[in-house]
Amino acid sequence: MAEQRISRRVMNLGHLLTQAARRHPARPGFVWGDRTWSFAEMEARAAAIAALLRARGIGKGDRVLVHSRNCEQMFVAMFAIFRVGAVYVPTNFRLLADEVADLAEMSRPRLFLCHEDFSAHAEAVAPLTGSVIRIGAELEALMAQHAGTAAPAEPVEYDDACWFFFTSGTTGRSKAAVLTHGQLAFVVNNHLADLLPGTCEEDASLVVAPLSHGAGVHQLTQVARAAKTILLPTERFDIEEAWRLIEAHRVTNMFTVPTILKMLAEHPAAGRHDHASLRHVIYAGAPMYRADQQMILRRLGKVIVQYFGLGEVTGNITYLPPALHEAEDGPAARIGTCGFERTGMEVQIQDDAGRALAPFETGEICVIGPAVFAGYYDNPEANAKSFRDGWFRTGDLGHMDAEGFLYITGRASDMYISGGSNIYPREIEEKLLTHPDVAEAAVIGVPDPLWGEVGVAAIVVRNGQTDEATLLAWMAGKMPRYKLPKRVFFLPEMPKSGYGKVPKRLVREALEARGLLPLAKT
Structure with missing residues (x-):
């Protein structure tokens, strides 16, 4: 008798917005310029987009390519795509039209949601997909046609794909890291546990990075706790305006990269605006110079959080919490470390044969745990190279000390950040x-x-x-x-x-x- 398969049914990730709207319908969920949407309004708009997608024949497993600047429609569309069981495939909005066309050819989307500012991108991708909807006035009109339509969440299992996170290998050719409903649910919980403890509906988060990548994952955690998301009013990175918004909205957390964090901290506006509300300013994506780290700590206080993690592990490898950031050099300062293992994750330094190395020995940084992605879409060769005995091979080199703190010492490829x-x-x-x-x-x-x-x-x-x-x-x-x-x-x-x-x-x-x-x- 054949063994019966047991379903690994999990919550559809789109349900995070539904939960926030049920608990806190009137609270502001998204702020952009002079517009504010409550969680109830966001839920209704996501439901309308979900109904639109279903009317277009988009369902479970279909890919929806999204090329957009940060905006409210892009954000709620993500939840709608999750809700119908489709796969959210966002691109970096800075990519050129032919580059986005290459991603479309690789991911084979059924629909292209393209911001109305990028007409050349829409033209380049149109022959490669079933249809194109422009984010802006066109999507708004279509949402109005489907307003009030019921859009229940599609049943999903742990390993069902929900997000293609574009990344690259040593050749620079893009690959789609497959993130799943079950894996991303773990990531959301892990971010809240390690990076953002205590986050609740009273919190507010300022977005200073593209929602297509790490910032989008970060904002999932905010919706999970019904915290407010705030966008800069224009595409231009206006540091004065960022600090004004931090003060006006009592912003408690941000996700950024070292370059942007440095620019924020050293700007005179940091001294003109009250930023005492900040608790967790997360930086990732690149190493930070020690001198910059010290300057930021002296100006902002012990509020910065570092994490190390690739898109394939959705940021969940190591982290260094605020308490372990020291402005002064000395025995307490762990200079150069990117922290210790994330909750539920295991990191190991391995030699070329896959053997675990002793503390302070340099080798490849490898990781296992529920945050590791499901593999690259339609790329068995890359999967074979990236996994060994169940371990995901990051391609980065480093060592761990006797207490488990990780130090990155180089990269196996020629890639730079x-x-x-x-x-x-x-x-x-x-x-x-x-x-x-x-x-x-x-x-x-x-x-x-x-x-x-x-x-x-x-x-x-x-x-x-x-x-x-x-x-x-x-x-x-x-x-x-x-x-x-x-x-x-x-x-x-x-x-x-x-x-x-x-x-x-x-x-x-x-x-x-x-x-x-x-x-x-x-």
């Missing part, structure tokens, strides 16, 4: 090589006091003439600004190994030998 964004050299190099005067190209990441790291390009030219300014201007039309190298240097020939390869180590050494690195401070 600029302003919290992962930058993959090969992607930039491939664009550079399409220029008629570029024969060879290599991009490396170098330290930068503002962005953490920036890229510099080493170029060997062929027939023709070009200079740094001309090449940078040409590149500006080929990729998002945050991916542009800060400098372009020209070499007579590219350094190569005995196998004809171009190791980035040799490129770095060649630039250093010519006095081009480190970059001059600006």
Whole structure:
């Protein structure tokens, strides 16, 4: 007799908004400029979008690609997509139209929700999907047509996909990390337990990062506790306005990256506005210089929380709580650590054979636990490389001390992190090589006091003439600004190994030998 399969039915993640609306219908749930939506209004709007999706034939397992700036419609659409059992597939709104088209070709969406500001993106993706709805006036009108329609949540199981979290490998080619209803429910609880203890309906959270990635996961935790979400009124990062909103709304928590946190803390507006309400200012996505950490602690107090975690583990690897952040150097200051294991997660440092290493021995950082994703969508090769004996291999190198504090000492790939964004050299190099005067190209990441790291390009030219300014201007039309190298240097020939390869180590050494690195401070 065949063994009977037992269902692992779990709560549909879209139910988080329903719960908040039931408990606190009149409380403000979302604030954007001069508009405020209560949780009851958010629930009604999510139900209308869910009814619209069902009317369009979108159901369980279907992918909905979303390309949008931060806005209220994008936020409530996420819950609607969850509710019908479909998969939320958000992109970074800074991506170019052809890049979003590549993501559509890979994820094969049934519907594209595209902000009305991105007409070129809508045109590029339209041939690859069933239909396009523009976020803005068009979606608002369609929501009105479905207002008041019942939209019960689709039954889901633990391993049912609900979010494709785009990430990349050493090649820079995007992969979709599959996040599931059960896994993300654990992540929400884990964030609340480790990063945001005590969060409740009296709290308020300011959004200063794209909702398509880590900030979106962070805001799920706020809805789970019926806390208020506040958007900056414009796309521009206005630091003065951010501090005004922190004071006006008594903001208690934020999710950000070290670059943005540094800019917030060192701005004069930090001294002009009351920020005593802040309890948890979370930073992740890149290392933070010790001098910046000390400055932030002295200006804001012990309110900062660090976590280390990749999209594949949805941030749940290690964390360093406020109490362990010390402004003064000394025995109590754990300088350079990214903290200890998240609740319910296990971290192990492994050698190339998968053996656990002793404290202070350097190896690859590997992790197991309920926050680990379900694998990459339609990419068995990447899955085979990323898992070993059940452990997810992060590709980062580091060591743990005897007490279990983790220290990241390097990266296994050439990827570098600029302003919290992962930058993959090969992607930039491939664009550079399409220029008629570029024969060879290599991009490396170098330290930068503002962005953490920036890229510099080493170029060997062929027939023709070009200079740094001309090449940078040409590149500006080929990729998002945050991916542009800060400098372009020209070499007579590219350094190569005995196998004809171009190791980035040799490129770095060649630039250093010519006095081009480190970059001059600006």
